[in-house]
Amino acid sequence: MQTASTNICERMGRSQELIESKRGTMIGCHLCNKSICEIFLLLNIPQSTVSGIITKWKQLETTETQAPSGRPHNMTEWGQRMLKRIVRRSPQLSAESIAKDLLTLCDLQISAATVRRELHGMGFHG
CATH class of the missing domain: 1.10.10 (Arc Repressor Mutant, subunit A)
Structure with missing residues (x-):
């Protein structure tokens, strides 16, 4: 039997973002010396996502989504x-x-x- 928080990949899809509270929870767990493996098992979020969020936080000191790089398109x-x-x-x-x-x-x-x-x-x- 699956709970509401089970299998976030099915609910989320590739194009959607994690909500800010989930990202904050990941960083909080990381600051409490939890390993990436423990965090992804605890939150039921893919390991690559947890790793990416923590790496981004270490580099940029933020978990917010950044604007895309590159030149914007002129014609819509x-x-x-x-x-x-x-x-x-x-x-x-x-x-x-x-x-x-x-x-x-x-x-x-x-x-x-x-x-x-x-x-x-x-x-x-x-």
Whole structure:
């Protein structure tokens, strides 16, 4: 018979995060000199998760989720739809004028090169 806290992998899935209290409990156990093996058996959380949380806490002194590294994407799905709409209404506009239109209409600041790249990816050529 499984209890409510049994098999956290089935309930949690790969994309969800542990709640802050669980992460705090892991760090508390670690500070009380419990081994990783004892912590994962006690909390019924995968050993790799416990190890990762403790390592992150040692390096960054926090268990909070950090922002992803790397350059953010300029064009969102919404921005791409607006770009498509502008081009369908006026197919003769230059990439520079489309970039200006997106800035004034949507407050979306992108370069003309990004406009060209996105349009090419959408199948608009010329």
